[in-house]
Amino acid sequence: MALPMFLMAPLLLGVLAAGIPVVIHLLHRQRTTPLRWGAMQFLLETPLQMKRRRKVEHWLLMAMRIVGLAVLAFLLARPLWIHGQYNPLASRLPVDVAVVVDRSLSMGRTAGQGPMFNQALGVVDQVADLLQPSDSLSVILAEHRPRAFTPLPVGVGDLPKLREQLHQLQPGLSDCSIPEAIAAARQVVDRGRNVRKIILVASDGQRTSWQPEDDEAWRLAAGSGRGEPDRDLSIHEFLLTPDGGASDLSVGQISVQPNLVGLGLPAQILATVSNSGPKDIGPSTLRLTVNGQAIDPPHQLSGLAAGQSTTVRFDYTFNTPGSNWIEVSSDVVDSLPADNDAVAAVNVWQKLPVLVIDGQLTRFGRFKSSEFLVSAMQPVDASQESTTLIQPRVASVVESADLNLDDYFVVIVNDCAQLPSAVQDKLADYARSGHGVWIILGPRTEASFVSEQLAGAGIFSAVLNDPAPHGESTPQSTQVLDAQNPMVALLAGERDAFSGAITQKWWSLRPRDPDAEVVLAAASGDPLVLERPMGRNGGRIAVWCTSVDGQWNNWPLMPNFVPLVNETIYHLSGGQTKGLENCALQAGQPLVWTGPAEPMVQSIDVTLPDGTIDGNKSPTLANGRYEFRYNDAFVPGLYAMHFTPTEVKPQPVYYGVGIDSRELDPRTMGSQDRQRVADAGCLDEPHPISSDDLGGIIRRENRGVDLWKYLALFVLLNLLGETYVTYRLIQAQQGVAAPAAV
Secondary structure: OOEEEEOOHHHHHHHHHHHHHHHHHHHOOOOOOOOOOOOHHHHOOOOHHHHHHHHHHHHHHHHHHHHHHHHHHHHHOOEEEEOOOOOOOOEOOOEEEEEEEEOOHHHHOEEOOEEHHHHHHHHHHHHHHHOOOOOEEEEEEEOOOOEEOOOOOEEHHHHHHHHHHHOOOOOOOOOOOHHHHHHHHHHHHOOOOOOEEEEEEEEOOEHHHHOOOOHHHHHHHOOOOOOOOOOEEEEEEEEOOOOOOOOOEEEEEEEEEOOOEEOOOEEEEEEEEEEOOOOOEOOEEEEEEEOOEEEEEEEEEOOEOOOOEEEEEEEEEOOOOEEEEEEEEEOOOOOOHHHOEEEEEEEEEOOEEEEEEEOOOOOOOOOHHHHHHHHHHOOOOHHHHHHOOEEEEEEEHHHHHHOOHHHOOEEEEEOOOOOOHHHHHHHHHHHHOOOEEEEEOOOOOOHHHHHHHHHHOOOOOEEEOOOOOEEEEEEEEEEEOOOOOOOOHHHHOOOOOOOOOEEEEEOOEEEOOOOOEEEEEEOOOOEEEEEEEEOOOOEEEEEEOOOOOOOOEOHHHOOOHHHHHHHHHHHHOHHHHOOOOOEEEOOOOOEEEEEEOOOOOOEEEEEOOOOOEEEEEOOEEEOOEEEEEEOOOOOOEEEEEEEEOOOOOOOOEEEEEOOOHHHHOOOEOOHHHHHHHHHOOOOOOOOOEOHHHHHHHHOOOOEEEEOHHHHHHHHHHHHHHHHHHHHHHHHHHHHHHHHHOO
16 A cells, blocks of 8 residues: 655645635625516526526536645645555656765775775766766765765766866865764755655764764754654765775874974974884885975984884974974875874074063162072073073062063062062053063062062962961972973973972962962972963963072072973963964864954964965954964864964964874774664664665665656646636626626
8 A cells, every 4th residue: 555645744734725715705605685676587588507507617616726725735745655566656766866975084095096085986976877867966075064065966967077076176184073974965965856865975984983972963963853754765884995904104293392492592393103003114204394495314214113103303493583384294105195294383482581570679789689590591601692582681679660561571570578569560460461470489578578469469369377488497308299380391201300409498378369279399288389370361470489599499509490490481471472382283273373462463364274265364352462263273284374464473373283183093883883873863774885786775666656746737737627617607607797788
């Protein structure tokens, strides 16, 4: 027995319109009162048979109108008569086919004479060869965001052009979501005119792309909750397999040391190189490229065993200030060329100005309390001070109110008894705008400076355990409490980096700011080095509870004192260098740029790795600084920001984005994973199909028919019949009226 169904069942409510002719008939029915008059004798001569015939034709006309409106409602609801064994109208239904082509980075792996992506395009060619004139084809590219290569289904006549455009594509470099791609394919095939729908997924079956555990994604892919009818839709997986014998060498994320690179100063570029197997890789060459220029000599890699990794180091001195980009590439021919190189960016600083406000009350003299500190910032001969990255200036506390703090990246308040109230407010605003403030407590510091001035200005709030500096007869050792903090991370990686650091005197306090973190502490547990963020622009406050002049500790005499001071300054400069530091990001991380409020930034253009420009972006201005975030960096490679006007410096600003590590995951879908997807209604069978199955799937007979064309013919014939009956009634009325007028 045939089974009826409707593609647009809600339109069946239009059947109610069939009652309109009845309502009109009732409203216009004549209510007459018999009245005899002189000419009545002529009307009585009208044959009774003519009157009865007109009455029958009136009822016939109303019936035709009722049936016409009812059938029109059925027509718009798209009735189907399918799967009937004895359906006399049964035939092969035309089909709308959508092919989901996996264009993630993993599809670039070698399979035969080319990448698997080319084989996926070959699946599209096979499907196109099987289609008949009434069929249609759609192509959806599974990228980070699914892209409908054909927004509307394409007829057979346009397939040659479509195939030519597809074969101009190269393998993709981003991740992808197969569930989202299937959901996009459903939307495209739903725009087709045919009843039968088929979705084919040409993929390497990578588990991270299929996401079998994401039930919500598969629920959306299955169309759950969309309120649509159960069309004749089937979904199949076409599995593509890479060559299993080829190894894959990958160049991992690049790092640059030191964190802040100075102009003309030596730097180290480190890159991790790994071999995912299954075979060993022989001798190869790794080359460093800076701003597009190859740097000699290259690094010769003797070989790399399967499953092994190594770190490659290049020594280089940057001679171009501003944003630079670097690339490390390998000449190995392996299964996945896309991960044979990596790119990063580094900003080269000419100067990093630092202001030291010394607690000395006179502006003349040696500033003895700050001598060790300044020497750590410039550990070179006096003749070379102008070439160092950090450029310190020491000023007395009495002249601090007259200084413009915005000229400096970091302000250090060293062993001050008190600060002028104007300087307190300036320091608070300075930190909130994204700068760094370093407070060093020493012998000249007064308790009210900590408990009243710093707390009152909102810079740092703490409770003093003792009203005077705390001293120990036996010097206390120094403990690292936060080894990940950038101020000590470089040193904490060394064995016993602080083993010789002893402290005999310090200010004992307990921080009250909830966001304050203790970095170094005495053996007694008292904090020695703390820090806290300030504002929303990257500003930070660092507090040392012990002096830097050698009176209370031996820190200035330690070998690690110089890097400790420099790393602290680099960290506190983070608000000013945000977006301009070494930019080696993972795919999907935002590109962040910040800059001063002057000059005004009108627009930002972002150049993508493929050379296209995403332009006319607008930064936001908050707390005296511009900030811009670009959230579409999902494709690995080199990005560049250009600013309007050109007076904005530095520009361009480069960003290096690495590949998505999930795309290197070799795990593929298993039988249980496919069964789970099939149970979600997104696979007709829990196993992949092959080329031999395509013909049977696309050309299979479907004993059914879409009835709309037959109903349309009936509506047309009914309209013609209604017109004819109406014409007959008009002629009959005119034939009766003519004698009465004589």
